[in-house]
Structure formats: C-alpha cells, structure tokens
Amino acid sequence: MTSMLYSRYFIPTMKETPSDAEVVSHQLMLRAGMIRKLASGIYNYLPLGLRSIRKFENIVREEMNKADAIEMLMPSVQPAELWQESGRWAFYGKELLRFKDRKEAEFCMGPTHEEVITDMVRREIKSYRQMPLNFYQVQTKFRDEIRPRFGLMRGREFIMKDAYSFDVDSDAADLSYEKMFNAYMRIFERCGLNFRAVEADTGSIGGSSSHEFMVLADSGEDAIVSCDACRYAANIEKAESPLFTSSCDATHGALQKVSTPEMKTIVDVAGFLKVAPDQTIKTLVYASDTGEIAMALLRGDHELNELKLKNYLGWDEILMASEEQILACTGSPVGFLGPIGLKQDIPVIADRVVKGMVNVVMGANEKDQHYINANRGRDFEVSGFVDIRTVEAGDACPRCESGKLEMWRGIEVGHVFKLGTKYSKALNATYLDANGKEQIIFMGCYGIGIGRTVAAAIEQNHDENGIIFPIPIAPFQCSVVAVNTKDAGVMASAEEIYLCLEKLGVEVLFDDRDERPGIKFKDNDLIGIPLRIVVGSKGLAEGKVELKIRSTGEVQSVPLGEVAATVKQLVEAALRND
C-alpha cells in the first residue's frame, strides 16, 4: 500500500482556510486534509496525515533500534497507585486526566510513562548483568493542557515516542544519554529539518540535566540562543548570562535622595536624572504561591529570567508580588522600590552583574524618590549574587572567548533528560551489583513529539501554495498527474509511469481524477508532494513528460521512458541523508 490512486483515496482538501486555525502548519494540515478536529486539542488523523506520521515514526524506530533501544507498548490507562507511589498523583495537577472505573478504583490517562516502566523494570530487573537497558514505545499520550492550540502543535491527545534507559550508575547512565542524544540528532537530520539541540530546564519531569531539540521556526513558542562561534546553544529559560566585567575604580559618591516625581520606569528615571540606564538598578519583588517574598536586583537595562530566580529560590511557583505585598515589605508603591530601608527582612537576590556596579541610581522605597550614588556594602546588602538575567541576542557566549549569541524561535520536538534516581528511588527499583549489594538504578528518559514534529516540518517547509514536505516524511514521494483523463494516450502513459514507479518502490500518488488540470496542480501543491510528474498530450507528442520539484519549482522535460528512473534516483538521494 505504498502507492495509491487519487480517485480511490481520501484527501478532503479545502480551498479556504478555516477561521479557527492560526498558525500555518495547522491551517495547511486542515486544508490538505491531513487532520480534522474532534474536540479541542483532539484530532482525527486522516489517511494523508497518518501516512506522514507513520513515515516519521519509522525513522524514529530505525534510529532507536540502531541505538539499542527495545520497542514495547504500554497502556494509556494507568492505575492511581503507581502515581501515588511516585508522589506525582498529588503533584501533577489538573493536567492529569483522572477517572474511576466501575469499582470506583482510580485511574488516569497516561501523560508520560516513568511510573509504568519503572514498575515493570523493578519487577523484572534484578542484576547488574541485565543492564544497560533502554525501552521505547510509540504511544498516545493524554495531557489535559490548560490551553491546547495550534493543531497538532499542542494537542491534549498526541502521539509520542518515549524511551527510558536503565543503568547501574551515573557514568553508565551518561553513556545511555549520549547514545540517545546522538540518535535524536540523526532523526532530525534525516528529516531534513533545520534544528538545534539546546540546553534546557528540566521542568516538572525533574532530573539533573536535559537537552531540547528545537526546530527553528518563527512561530515557535520557545526562544533559544546559540553561539555563532562554538557549539553552545540553550533555551533562553536556561541560557547562562555572561559575566560583565565592570570597572570598579570609581570613588564612592555620597548617597543622596533625589525627587523623581512620577518617574516610575527605568527609562523615565534615567532620562530624568540624565544617567545611562546601565547606571541604574531595577528592583523587582516576587512572591511564591505560599506567600514567601523575595526581592531581585538587576542592572536597569537588563531583564529578569523568572525561571532562574524560581529555581534558585526553590519555589514551586513564582508570581509578581501584589501591591499589598510590596507595600508591606518596602513601604513604597511600585516604581520607587529599592533594597535600602526595607520594612521586612526578605532575601535580596542580585544578578551577578550588580556586583561590580558603583554609584548607582535606585528606588528609595518612598513615593517619587530615588537614591543616587548608592553603593553595595555601604548603603545596602544583598543575600546573594546569582545569574537571574535573561540573555539577549548579541551577548557574549558564556562558553567561548569570541562568540556572540544569536537568538531564534524554536518548536520543541524532542527532549532528553538525565533522571538520576528520582523515580527508581521513589518506586524502589534496585538491582544487585557484582558484590551482591543492593543498588538503585539510574534512569534517563527521552521523548519525541511525533505529530508535533510533522507539524514543525510543515511550519518550516511551506510556501503560498501549501506544504513542501521533505521527502523522508512526505505522505507520498511522487505524484503522477494525468492532465486530461479523457485522452486515452495520456492515461495510458500516466498509468505506465505509475506502475513503473510502484515497481521501483517509489511511493506514488496517481492523480487520475476527472478534474481540470488547475485543480490537480493546486491540490498536489497543497498536500506537498515533493516530486510531480505531469503527463500531457503536448509533451507526449514528443515522447516527454514534465518533472517538477516542489521545493525549488524546477521543471525539467524528461523522456517518458526515463522519468521513473530519474525520480527513483532523486528519492534515493534524499533518503540517503544520513
């Protein structure tokens, strides 16, 4: 079933864009008849969409198998007990869809499978001799996302490849991690995607370190930076800020309070006092969900990275403090905050850059008042210097001497984590080492969003006429368009080419529909078939057909008898991209 007659297939294309689809990949997947929405974040995969998804899955399977991962399949319905044991039943929140069976026993739809796989492994793995092990599956996940959006990009039900590695110790686990990392690199390279592997925050999955695989696209939900000189790349949530060296030889001026009526922003204050914004300190107050308060200090022209601050403080949630909270700890309205003369003893976290600043301008904790010539040590103290700044394009690379950071938007299509013993400890997954001593297993977990990757590929490869599929994940590699189905010669030649391609193992869609040529061309462009052979009576008179390459628009006239071989070569060249 690699090839297909268009007239007998099912590709419900749409001429107009549905109004509720915002991003290009969503619009095009709907228009190309790949998906249809059943409910918010829940989609039918129509035949064409499923073909692309299966193609990508198979690439993933091949690379997983090559990396010694073993395929299995776990259920999507999971018992509450396991989640209670790992502690996530309480922590996962509303994203975990829970329900009861007829006996009132509690279950959930699996959003991920650490619990289930670890449970299996702890029952079956007893000896160091059985490791390393890596299990993977391609399976439907359910996460009751707060806001599903963008079609397959952020669905509630979605197909994911997840893999879990089990090793005897941290070093062995690092090797497993590296193997998966390299497999992921190959997977996305094989698909012809423009992507970056970036250092990332581990988020709710936990563990010690992780990398995200980001397909570069303007519509991406994540911001990432990469060095133009070395290999450093990171999610902006995680990206380290380079250390700024400041000259500290300036003599300390006298601290002075000055009136700054209605000057609430750094720009206002700096302009009013005629100083550069980098001579000011920005003061922000944050609160945790449990009511803890902390103050953050940054150079005036810098932006805070909330995640860095949150991780440093160890809070579960971080929120801008309310006006009441701010008034209580500083005695001042927003706009004039500073670390001098606080009403409450709260931690004051300063960005590392603040350390070298002297004679700065900062809020005086009094309406319409700022200080000038404020100096740390003499006028105020901080509880710690921490990197809490959001990096910017053009920043120096934190890893190499010469590089500058470039900024991109990315779609997260894969994520690899070193989990350590987080789950194995909670679920008591242990083995006996060579000395007969019980040890805790080290784990890693590795995910790829299957549907999301297909969507990301479309996001990155399209034009005004529709999708331009990379050959490895195209639903069909080639199409044969018979210009006029009433012309027996045209139909006979087209069919001959179709059968020949099929015999050569090319996945071909034969557009044999009794439609006007314009409709066929538009449909073929829309659904993104990479190669198109057009059989028309004019060309046929000279024994030639037209071969068009979707991505470049290049058109060549090829002798009837040679076109199948030519296509076969093009397809093979594209698939050999490993």
Added chain:
RNA sequence: CGGGAUGUAGCGCAGCCUGGUAGCGCACCUGCUUCGGGAGCAGGGGGUCGCAAGUUCAAUUCUUGUCAUCCCGACCA
C-alpha cells in the same frame, strides 16, 4: 484559571444596531460546453441561525444564563 473574541449550510462570510421566520461565494447534485494553474451557462439539494430560558402577537435579531471554539498569559513532546 484570569483577560479578549466568536458561534448563521461542508468551508469562508453577510443579515442582527432599527424583531416580521435567512442570504452570498466556494463546495455538492443534474445537463450541456470547457480542459496545462482552483472554468462557463442553466437547473437543483442542503440550515433546530450553538443550546436553554425570558420579553413580545412575533426572536437569527432584544435580555439573561449556559455550552463550545479561538486568541493573549502560567504548563509541556
């Protein structure tokens, strides 16, 4: 969950302000013509106007409620 918006035929939309029982384009069906970039003419089918109350002689239109969907934020493959 907070903020914003929208629900009228498969898709895209108009009508609603100023109540009188629904219309346009595309798609679909029939016929003829057409046939290398979403054809033309003629005829035709299809709608509980998201749902429920209320006001009214009368509600797609006004009021209230409710549900659904989409967009902006926190979460994530």
